[in-house]
Amino acid sequence: METIRRLKGYLEPESITIIGVSTRTGTGTFNIFEVMLNSNYIGRIYPVNPKGTDILGHKTYKSVAEVPEITDLAIISIPREAVLGAVKDCVTKGIKSVVIITQGFADADAAGQTMQQELLHAIRGTGTSIIGPNTLGVVNLRNDYYTSFVNFIKQANDTAVVCQSGIFIAASLDLTAGLGLCIDVGNACDIGFNDALEYFAQDAQTRVVNMHMEGIHGGCRFMEIAALASRRKPLLCYKTGRSEAGARAAGSHSGSLAGEDHVFGAVFRQCGVIRVQDVEDMHYLNKTFLTYPGMSGRRIGVVTISGGAGIATIDACSDQGLEVADLTNETLKILNDVSPDWMNVNNPADIWPAGMSRGYLPIVELSLETVLSDPNVDACICINGGYQDPEDNVLDASDIIKEVARRHMDKPLAVWVAGPSREKYRPLLESSGNVVVYPSPDRAARSLAMLCQYHTEIKNRSVTSPETFTDINTPDVAVIIKQHLDAGPVTVNEPVLEMLSLYGIPAITSRKAANPGEALAAASATGYPVAMKIVSPQISHKSDVGGVCLNIGDAGKLAVAYEDMLQTVKTNAPGASIEGVLIQPYRPGGVEVILGVKQDPEFGPVLVFGLGGIYAELFRDVSFRIAPLSRREALDMIRETKVYKLLSGFRGAAVGDIDAVADCLLRLSQLACDHPEIKELDINPLLVSPQGVLAVDARAVLAS
The missing domain is CATH 3.40.50.261 (Succinyl-CoA synthetase domains)
Incomplete structure (x- = not known):
């Protein structure tokens, strides 16, 4: 409520001090005092100018101190070097609301940034607030009031x-x-x-x-x-x-x-x-x-004077996720009974032939009334002609369209006037306040789609709480992070899978090897076939530099693959520090997805989900959300991507465990919220199968 009280002083002031009123008046002088007088503002205005010269027949004051009352608002429009003094004068006077029009503060150079900080220091603890600097201020057209220097x-x-x-x-x-x-x-x-x-x-x-x-x-x-x-x-x-x-x-x-x-x-x-x-x-x-007061669904009826325009409108609706309404048999019978025998009217309903044979205006009314009365229709787009001026057009249906719209306020009736006289028809059609004339079918469809989205999804959406888990080990993750933090950001690889496991995200077993002998021992303990991956803090995309080898079937192949990999990586990434390799069980099959998180300076952890593997950055089939997540938000992230179809059993493929993927997103969300030292973290890939999920590779950037 404190915010509401403070802003009321800006939007509903009964008295205003204007500091920096120019003695120049007339066109092109951008005189705030003159503009405010012309706006019919009914409150008291006190112009301040050091010269004290009367302006436009009004007394001016040489300083804020001379103003005979403590005004609700002060407007400052003077060179930036003088603004700080003016603000201090307002504080001394007791003025609580200040608009600073002047530019050249944080929007400009280092000196301006310093000046802006000095403004904040001047009002700290005084009860005075500032809008600006570098602003036109506020507008309240309900009261014919604005602080702008332009009309x-x-x-x-x-x-x-x-x-x-x-x-x-x-x-x-x-x-x-x-x-x-x-x-x-x-x-x-x-x-x-x-x-x-x-x-x-x-x-x-x-x-x-x-x-x-x-x-x-x-x-x-x-x-x-x-x-x-x-x-x-x-x-x-x-x-x-x-x-x-x-x-x-x-x-x-x-x-x-x-x-x-x-x-x-x-x-x-x-x-x-x-x-x-x-x-x-x-x-x-x-x-x-x-x-339009509302819209209950996405089903659109189209009434048109042109078959081609009707098809274009259907395409526009489809592009916006709207549906072509399946008109009832009763609706189709009415429309076809008034049309020539050779016409087969459907949706879009081309009414031009019927209008030419039975009278255009009666057919417009009959068609719109019939379509909007159809229980399968949630809104209607009417395409009307604007080829002649309204006063010369015996086919002007503006009054009919407005009246039909009035009878069906629960179903929007949008109009596209096709022709050079559209802007002349606009005021005629929109005068009743229940019809909007759009410049194209695309704009009409887009606007109705957003209207529908608001009233069916946003307005009544349920409040969901973030989901958290208790089967996590926060202290051990904190220890791992502390062990790897140094003076600056550090990229880590193999500890990340352990961190994920501690938060309940299934992760593949990995063994690090610093030399060929350790690699052979790790593979023997793991069991063949194995996968081998390079370990280097400088290499994020291992496959790009030849740092991944899969399906290694025995010790001999492993020894050869080890030497080949190190030589290839050294050639492709000569500046990288190689710490060894990771040996993992080879797990073929499943859909590869990517899960990630990145700390945003304003919003906190940002979660990402999408198609994983080596094509993640090529196709960029990803969705984003801000942590913490609810289960509904996690599932929405998955459904927004094309990979959702793969997980749902595309072309007979096995259905992936989508709930397990959602669990991983929720657990990753909790991990990022609990440990802000994790600046970035990628799981790529997370293998998804009917039996569950498995994090196969991961990396993170840590910073204090």
Whole structure:
């Protein structure tokens, strides 16, 4: 509740001090005071300018101390060298909420980073908070109020935006089809992304929360807030910095690390956040969620004036995981009875021939009403023509479409107007607030798929708890880790299988050999056939350098294989330190999968599962989750990959023990959470058979 109270002072201030008001006014001067006056803000505004010159007929004050009241908010827009003094003046005055517009702090050079730390030091323990620096501040279009130095179109709706760049305020009409509340956290030196998200999550009037995210600090808190908030309202996130170049730019722009993109993908899936693809996707998803109250299933009916457009729409639906509705016999009879004898109407329902013979407008109404009344249909996409201006078009069905949509609010009716006059039809169709006009069938299908996902999966998903095990040996693993840690990160191989065994993950027996004699003794104790693998902390992919030899049947073959392997590895990896070989029982058969974990600086252990063996990095058939895991999340990881089909008995193959794989993921999750010194760990491969699983090879990176 403290976060809510603090942010209320920013979003609902009754009085504002503006520090750094320019005496220049008019177009192109970016005068915050002038912009605020023009926005019809009804609160009290006190401009501060050292010259004390009246501006736009309003008295100005030479200092914050001269302002006749302690205002709810202060806005600072002055050169960065003067910002610290202004903040201290606000603290002395007793102002609790400060927006710093000025750039050039952690978003810039080393000096700027130091200045930003000085700002934090100045407010520590005072009760004063900061949004920014490097921000456009806040917006509340419900109250005609914003702290920006630029005017923008004020089209209010029930969306909220938390962003890390001011363009996502200024472009809100494009991005979110309007705006209700917005906080641009900028460099987030004090009030951050999570604070804004928490506020919008509890705000009763906000129906959709939008996020522009470059990076995040406080990843675990973000997951907690988002997981709860996504059950109340849709959370849409436009995550930038996906590419390596974009990640570097994000770091320089907002002063936060962008993080690896697949980690954010895992976070969003676990928390119920819908990741938007681009700016247009965000725009139409907002309109979709604001317009349609729900969607109960994935079955789509298509009513079209063109057979070709109908086929394109079916393809778009299929691409998004939507289903072509199997229309009932009663529905098909009604549609075919009004169509020419030579027509066989199905789904998509091409109504143009019937419309030309029986009257277009009556057929549109009959067809849409019939399809939306079908119990096998969860939503409908209507393809209508926009070849003429609405005022000249005797075939304008806008009123009919809106009325049918009104009668079926439980089933979304989406419209694609095909033709050059689409934008002229858009306001006619969307004026009732129950229809969205999309620019393409692909956009319509994508939007309906996300609407369905939210209402059938995210909104009502059950809360699951992480699964933990008691048959583990934490102290012995801690001892192994301590034995191998040194001043810096260290890569270990053979101890990892022992660590896995101590956490209940079945691991193959291994014997290390430092010379040919020890290798022969190890193989004799193991029993032929055996597998032999090189041991070197510098070699992660043993097979790439010739460091794996399988199915060695006797001592003679082992002696030859040993010498050949060492010579090959020395040639292929000349800088590697070779400590010997591992001798293991040879275990052919089974599906090879990879299990892994990597410590993320913001979110903690990140689990990975996918196709294993030598093709793991080639095909990259993998899924990710943040630890700790529930059993449902572990099973979801497996089902998301193509290897799930292999484990399920692809083309008559034996069915693998999927529950045992899930157990391994859960145990690996617990291992990583219990021992943060494990920075990376790979099990590759884990052999999966009908009888269970077996970890055959593993490596880890340890660090204090």
